[in-house]
Amino acid sequence: MDEVLKELEHYLSKDIPYSRVLSSMCTNPHPIAVKAHCMFLRTNLGDPGLFPGTFELEKKVLSILGNFFGCESAVGYISTGGTESNIQAIRAARNVWKKSNRGNIIVPESAHFSFDKIGDLLGIEVRKAKLDEEYKADLSDVERLVDDETFAIVGIAGTTELGQVDDIKSLSKIALEKGIFLHVDAAFGGFVLPFIGKKDFDFRVKGVSSLAVDPHKMGLATIPAGVIMFREESYLSSLCVETPYLTSSRQYTLTGTRPGTGAASIYAVLKYLGFDGLKKVVLECMRITKMLKEEVEAIGLEPVIEPVTNVVCFKCKAFRLRELLLREGWFVSAINRPEAIRCVIMPHVTEDIALDFVSSLKKTLSFI
Amino acid sequence: MDEVLKELEHYLSKDIPYSRVLSSMCTNPHPIAVKAHCMFLRTNLGDPGLFPGTFELEKKVLSILGNFFGCESAVGYISTGGTESNIQAIRAARNVWKKSNRGNIIVPESAHFSFDKIGDLLGIEVRKAKLDEEYKADLSDVERLVDDETFAIVGIAGTTELGQVDDIKSLSKIALEKGIFLHVDAAFGGFVLPFIGKKDFDFRVKGVSSLAVDPHKMGLATIPAGVIMFREESYLSSLCVETPYLTSSRQYTLTGTRPGTGAASIYAVLKYLGFDGLKKVVLECMRITKMLKEEVEAIGLEPVIEPVTNVVCFKCKAFRLRELLLREGWFVSAINRPEAIRCVIMPHVTEDIALDFVSSLKKTLSFI
Numbered sequence: 001m002d003e004v005l006k007e008l009e010h011y012l013s014k015d016i017p018y019s020r021v022l023s024s025m026c027t028n029p030h031p032i033a034v035k036a037h038c039m040f041l042r043t044n045l046g047d048p049g050l051f052p053g054t055f056e057l058e059k060k061v062l063s064i065l066g067n068f069f070g071c072e073s074a075v076g077y078i079s080t081g082g083t084e085s086n087i088q089a090i091r092a093a094r095n096v097w098k099k100s101n102r103g104n105i106i107v108p109e110s111a112h113f114s115f116d117k118i119g120d121l122l123g124i125e126v127r128k129a130k131l132d133e134e135y136k137a138d139l140s141d142v143e144r145l146v147d148d149e150t151f152a153i154v155g156i157a158g159t160t161e162l163g164q165v166d167d168i169k170s171l172s173k174i175a176l177e178k179g180i181f182l183h184v185d186a187a188f189g190g191f192v193l194p195f196i197g198k199k200d201f202d203f204r205v206k207g208v209s210s211l212a213v214d215p216h217k218m219g220l221a222t223i224p225a226g227v228i229m230f231r232e233e234s235y236l237s238s239l240c241v242e243t244p245y246l247t248s249s250r251q252y253t254l255t256g257t258r259p260g261t262g263a264a265s266i267y268a269v270l271k272y273l274g275f276d277g278l279k280k281v282v283l284e285c286m287r288i289t290k291m292l293k294e295e296v297e298a299i300g301l302e303p304v305i306e307p308v309t310n311v312v313c314f315k316c317k318a319f320r321l322r323e324l325l326l327r328e329g330w331f332v333s334a335i336n337r338p339e340a341i342r343c344v345i346m347p348h349v350t351e352d353i354a355l356d357f358v359s360s361l362k363k364t365l366s367f368i
Numbered sequence: 369m370d371e372v373l374k375e376l377e378h379y380l381s382k383d384i385p386y387s388r389v390l391s392s393m394c395t396n397p398h399p400i401a402v403k404a405h406c407m408f409l410r411t412n413l414g415d416p417g418l419f420p421g422t423f424e425l426e427k428k429v430l431s432i433l434g435n436f437f438g439c440e441s442a443v444g445y446i447s448t449g450g451t452e453s454n455i456q457a458i459r460a461a462r463n464v465w466k467k468s469n470r471g472n473i474i475v476p477e478s479a480h481f482s483f484d485k486i487g488d489l490l491g492i493e494v495r496k497a498k499l500d501e502e503y504k505a506d507l508s509d510v511e512r513l514v515d516d517e518t519f520a521i522v523g524i525a526g527t528t529e530l531g532q533v534d535d536i537k538s539l540s541k542i543a544l545e546k547g548i549f550l551h552v553d554a555a556f557g558g559f560v561l562p563f564i565g566k567k568d569f570d571f572r573v574k575g576v577s578s579l580a581v582d583p584h585k586m587g588l589a590t591i592p593a594g595v596i597m598f599r600e601e602s603y604l605s606s607l608c609v610e611t612p613y614l615t616s617s618r619q620y621t622l623t624g625t626r627p628g629t630g631a632a633s634i635y636a637v638l639k640y641l642g643f644d645g646l647k648k649v650v651l652e653c654m655r656i657t658k659m660l661k662e663e664v665e666a667i668g669l670e671p672v673i674e675p676v677t678n679v680v681c682f683k684c685k686a687f688r689l690r691e692l693l694l695r696e697g698w699f700v701s702a703i704n705r706p707e708a709i710r711c712v713i714m715p716h717v718t719e720d721i722a723l724d725f726v727s728s729l730k731k732t733l734s735f736i
Contacts, residue, residue: 001399001400001403001640004400004404004636004639004640005400005403005404005407005636007639008404008407008408008425008632008635008636009407010421011421011422011424011425011632012407012408012411012421012422013421014420014421014424015411015418015419015420015421015422016417016418016419016420021418023415023418023613023614023615024412024415024418026412026415026625028410029409029410031369032369032372032373034406034409035369035373036372036373036376037409038402038406038409039373039376039377039380040376040380041397041402041405041406041590041591042396042397042590042591043380043383043591044392044394044591046449047391047392047394049384049699050383050384050389050391050392050699051383051384052382052383052384053378053379053380053381053382053383054379054380054383056379056382057376057379080448080592080623080625080626081414081623081624081625081626082624082625083622083623083624083625084622084623087489091488091489095488102491112624113609113610113611113612113619113624114624116609116610117609117622120459120463120607120609121455121459121489121490122489122490122491123470123490123491160612160613161612161613214625216625217625222409222410222627223409223411223412223625223626223627224448224592224623224625224626224627239488241481241484241485241488242481242484243481244481244528244529244701244703244704245391245528245529245701245702245703245710246391246701247391247699251481254451254452254485255448255449255451255452255592256449256450256451256480256482257394257448257449257450257451257582257584257585257591257592258448258449258591258592259590259591259592264376264379267376268372268373268376271372271375272369272372331417331418331615333612333613333614334613335612335613336612342613
């Protein structure tokens with residue numbers, strides 16, 4: 001057994017330590033999440049009657065999060081992550097609408113690439129609304145794109161590229177006026193925004209029909225741990241298929257067999273750190289984001305927007321710079337519109353790491 | 369921290385121990401799989417450039433399994449399980465076919481309920497072929513259902529209800545003649561059939577285009593660990609979307625962020641037990657299946673078919689019997705056509721457990 005584990009260790013050692021990574025929205029899970037995960041490793045929520053304790057835990061997590069995100073009676077489940085949550089939200093919207101198999105949805109240009117998967121998967125048109133000068137969904141363009149075949153509008157709370165937050169209240173107004181489903185993708189922002197005083201992205205906004213948040217991002221849970229929540233039960237029900245031979249008779253999840261590790265690790269973090277503890281983590285990320293922004297401005301790069309969340313992008317010859325930084329062992333992303341390097345200040349990016357990065361960046365810039 | 373873990377322990381203690389479960393196709397993972405899983409808990413194969421070691425491991429697993437299932441050059445990835453694997457196979461078949469967004473597929477009536485999800489998700493028609501007297505896909509009915517809009521045929525190697533194996537060779541003949549994609553769902557049978565001398569369900573059969581196998585079922589890996597494999601690269605490519613800000617530029621998986629635990633736990637089992645070790649496990653399950661069948665026949669219940677794999681179903685007033693057995697703490701499934709109780713003899717079902725079950729069954733039958 002030791003020999004096999006040693007071989008696995010060899011593969012693992014080739015992975016990049018997060019201490020050099022500013023390109024990811026994932027991070028090391030909290031130690032309590034790791035412990036909880038290992039405890040629940042044998043569980044299968046795909047067959048809830050065999051795992052009633054774990055299923056109870058999942059329902060408890062959903063209830064805590066429903067409350068936290070402004071809708072006590074929200075229903076949903078723990079998914080594999082943002083992509084599944086987004087798929088299920090749009091699928092449910094289409095199933096309830098069901099005028100035809102096609103239809104269209106409107107997402108901002110800043111939406112995550114999972115919406116391209118969704119377009120392909122469901123065979124629907126994904127219309128992309130322009131962004132305004134702050135890189136939020138352009139509201140008039142959203143309105144312009146809506147037609148009789150539009151069954152959902154999507155707003156992003158914490159865009160993948162800039163960490164920007166769409167004006168969910170205004171999108172809600174459009175959705176309510178036109179009677180259209182509104183999904184909010186808060187996979188990243190869900191565990192950031194409430195801690196920095198921004199609560200107008202969730203079920204508190206009347207027109208929001210569904211919400212995706214990812215505890216395995218800023219919630220410090222283990223992968224896989226996403227959450228999809230619906231304001232109304234009918235949407236979740238519209239996803240059900242019958243499940244003969246299982247202990248339950250219907251299944252609303254996208255996957256069949258699925259681990260209970262997400263339920264356990266989310267619950268462990270929520271109990272151990274609590275929302276207060278998570279807030280401290282987020283505020284420290286925001287402090288370092290601000291510091292990084294100022295340090296990099298001081299060496300001559302301009303941020304694309306003032307950071308709204310713990311993401312900051314700097315205008316530059318990004319694709320060349322990214323390659324040079326990689327040679328120094330740093331991982332950043334390059335974005336296109338506008339060309340910029342992107343830094344996500346996850347909890348693993350400490351002040352020391354950020355300052356170390358700035359000095360590498362300074363050195364590297366002199367080669368461009 | 370201890371308090372939180374104690375609370376989690378409380379939930380976990382309400383779950384049913386597998387020693388009373390004959391209704392599931394999951395089991396306790398092998399101890400080496402558990403160790404490997406815990407080692408790789410922080411990895412994210414959704415961003416392979418950050419986890420090159422884990423990604424290498426995934427490719428190695430795919431190569432080993434491609435070889436094992438008769439196609440060295442097969443391409444694919446480690447999925448969340450059979451449902452995702454089936455979704456991706458059918459989606460790929462549709463994408464390459466792409467005559468329209470609709471089209472239809474033909475699955476036997478015995479197909480897993482994930483094909484109902486797929487019909488809903490992709491907005492395609494799922495035509496169900498009748499079963500023959502052995503509960504295999506009726507070949508003439510499959511032929512009858514094929515039309516110009518049929519882009520895939522599905523065969524099952526190890527049906528969920530009876531563990532039956534469709535005649536994949538004949539389905540292959542139909543598929544080749546008509547130029548249609550053939551997907552084989554061997555989620556259950558993939559890690560059973562090769563060990564009991566049945567190899568005519570995989571890529572060795574010429575018309576098989578894709579294959580789903582689930583190491584988290586009879587492969588003793590940890591959940592989530594499914595595998596989808598395609599004979600030709602073009603099908604995998606047809607699933608790709610562009611992924612800006614990640615270390616890779618395209619993504620063919622259904623989910624985005626995804627754990628590397630499946631790669632690690634599958635590899636650990638394959639290295640530690642090897643195919644020889646897995647064969648021993650399967651042969652023991654088959655021995656107990658045969659024993660259980662004989663013991664239950666002796667108390668008067670007739671098996672629906674002679675067990676082909678480690679699943680055995682007995683004709684009876686199954687829905688009533690299932691409830692009565694539940695009162696004794698036993699979990700079995702009830703199936704409909706014909707009405708029967710279903711027992712899956714997973715590795716956790718030892719000879720003692722099986723005999724214990726038979727005596728409960730005997731007692732319970734006297735109440736009906």
